[in-house]
Amino acid sequence: MGGLREVTAAFVVPGPSGVAVRSGLNGLSGQDEAVLRRVGTLLGSLASGDLRARCAAGLGHDGEQWARRKQALTGQSSSRWAGSITRATHDQWALARRGQLAHRQSLRAGIDTIRRRLAEPLGAKGSRGAPGGYRSRREWFAKARRLRVLEDRLERVRADWESGRVRVVRGGRKLLHARHHLQDARMSEADWRQRWQAQRWFLQADGESGKRYGNETIRVSPDGGVSIKLPAPLADLANAPHGRYVLACRAVFRHRGEQWADRIAASRAVAYRIHHDTDRGRWYVTASWQTPQMQTVPLEAVRAGGLAGVDMNADHLAAWRLDGHGNPVGEPRRFDYTLTGSADHRDAQVRHALIRLLHWTARHDLALAIEDLDFAAETTREKHGRRKRFRRLISGMPTDRLRARLVSMAAELGVTVVAVDPAYTSRWGAQHWQKPLTSKNRKATRHDAAAVAIGRRALGHPIRRRTAPPPHDRSDRVGHRTVQARPGSPGREGPRPRISGPRTRSVPPGCGAKAGDQCAHNRSGHTTEQHESWQQDSLPLSS
Structure with a gap:
């Protein structure tokens, strides 16, 4: 790291x-x-x-x-x-x-x-x-x-x-x-x-x-x-x-x-x-x-209602809607375009893909999260060597034109655009989100996972979905520790729900049904179910 x-x-x-x-x-x-x-x-x-x-x-x-x-x-x-x-x-x-x-x-x-x-x-x-x-x-x-x-x-x-x-x-x-x-x-x-x-x-x-x-x-x-x-x-x-x-x-x-x-x-x-x-x-x-410069909406206000993360690729825009907590909602969307033919044809394809994306975003009253891409230093032959196909792919992506048109068209529809750092979005998105979002009826692509990563970064959440589970030799076995909640949320690190029934033949002290209840033990200053009378101790509870 x-x-x-x-x-x-x-x-x-x-x-x-x-x-x-x-x-x-x-x-x-x-x-x-x-x-x-x-x-x-x-x-x-x-x-x-x-x-x-x-x-x-x-x-x-x-x-x-x-x-x-x-x-x-x-x-x-x-x-x-x-x-x-x-x-x-x-x-x-x-x-x-x-x-x-x-x-x-x-x-x-x-x-x-x-x-x-x-x-x-x-x-x-x-x-x-x-x-x-x-x-x-x-x-x-x-x-x-x-x-x-x-x-x-x-x-x-x-x-x-x-x-x-x-x-x-x-x-x-x-x-x-x-x-x-x-x-x-x-x-x-x-x-x-x-x-x-x-x-x-x-x-x-x-x-x-x-x-x-x-x-x-x-x-x-x-x-x-x-x-x-x-x-x-x-x-x-x-x-x-x-x-x-x-x-x-x-x-x-x-x-x-x-x-x-x-x-x-x-x-x-x-x-x-x-x-x-x-x-x-x-x-x-x-x-x-x-035109007069419009006052931008505060970032916290944009994050409150959720947004849609958008991953730009050589032939399509991959988008996924996220709620305010960073959870994917609904199904991923794909807006295709082709970058072949004359310059006017390529420009028209980009406009058509953007307007479909913006209409879908405006219909759900969402903001858009995009990557602040700049491939000026990525297209050199010295950086990628013999990977001519990859260099040609990067050089052919109209990032500047797409970003300029997206901002202009979004302003007309009242859609707010949030730009995020593009570092590691595709890599970490595929690592943490591609497999969990794949089911029998839906196969999430690497680009869909990158859209989720972009949206989570725009919302201020970490891209990682969950922390590593505890080892098998602990009492709660493979219970998950989630980081979906914000760091300051109360109860984020609260106790996990107890698994019913003993896990071994003998239940050690402190691991029973009322292990977390201090009042269930026969201790000074605490009541138990067998006590018939109660008398306050003269010493303070903190002693």
Whole structure:
């Protein structure tokens, strides 16, 4: 037990801080698409130049440089377009900076693992959580060479981190690399070019509170009319007063449409982004706004009514309902999904599984307990060696997306989410709960037992179901000592019920029918059934 790490405390997950809804722009004319392409291309070129300037500034960037960047863009577009571009550039640089830090930590973890395994003898077996030595001299030599490669990479990443240099590609590095592997990407050069240009367009505007309909740059009226404030070089394309261009289509937000309508009616800030899906040939507009941070429910209040523990797996969600004492109630539930096909198909599968889980939870008025999973350090090839299938399995689990969607969807249904430490839940759940929960009519899986372990940890109970029974040579034989009750509960360690009848031919003193009754013995200061009179002793009972 000395090698086990400390388990962190459970906590209530705060709700989402923002909302985003999307609507299709159906019925665009050829003139509308041409205007959108020209505006996106112009603003995209300005965003690329601003990103280049921001990356060149590095760590020396300050508010004065930000103001100069915005001033330079204002003359080529407008002050509001310039503000949106500079903010998007700053966010993109900060995201690349966080990714650089994560890459540095991953390289360091891989180097430490290789060094540890190189120091082990060939063929040495590893312990739990720590791999052993390499299998052959050939593999040892290959890993020694890889160690030098990783050390060189780490030096370059460390130098970039200290200097503030980041490498960012507008449009995505994955799509950029696909240009040299069109056959593997199943794209023609024309298709790649069209997608590359669409990804590099810039058609997004931040909202402004107090302005008409919450946005002066891209405006959507209550009846769905979409209009755009054209940049200064394209002002001649306007078909409405004040340099605006009105699209011929209508935007309809079917999801959260009432919330969106309430915001624009009160002129509260709403940000918009117009984007083009080249695969489907469709245009969309996405509206987003910030929501006030809701006050989380106290953890003790969540535990009072019980909850449902959920174990996330590669193809399903395993859930089991627990009462306030940590006892499983009813039957386990399984919500399947598949992570194959396109990204949109995988995302839809995750949403369908989550909504079925949340509807079941809301129907029973329960909270949800999930693991606070983070596989960033678990997907490295150095940690799991030749277990490629296991590494691929972990890498394919959308833990971040599932957690974000679960929290967002649970907030809409009023379901509280509790996050727990994932340490040893599967292992201890299978050890202490899988066999007791298995019967003739129900076969509990390892994932079902893990769901129970997660729920018990969220409730503040230990995962272990019972303590070890006493040995056979004691008077109560194999009577169980339960730890289901809380440590402070009265009577938790009370006497066990007596087994009727003598256990041997002779009953020793103190083991009869009234062994626990002090008044049943002929002692000073106590009454017995044979006493006909009673006289109080002059001495105190404690003497």
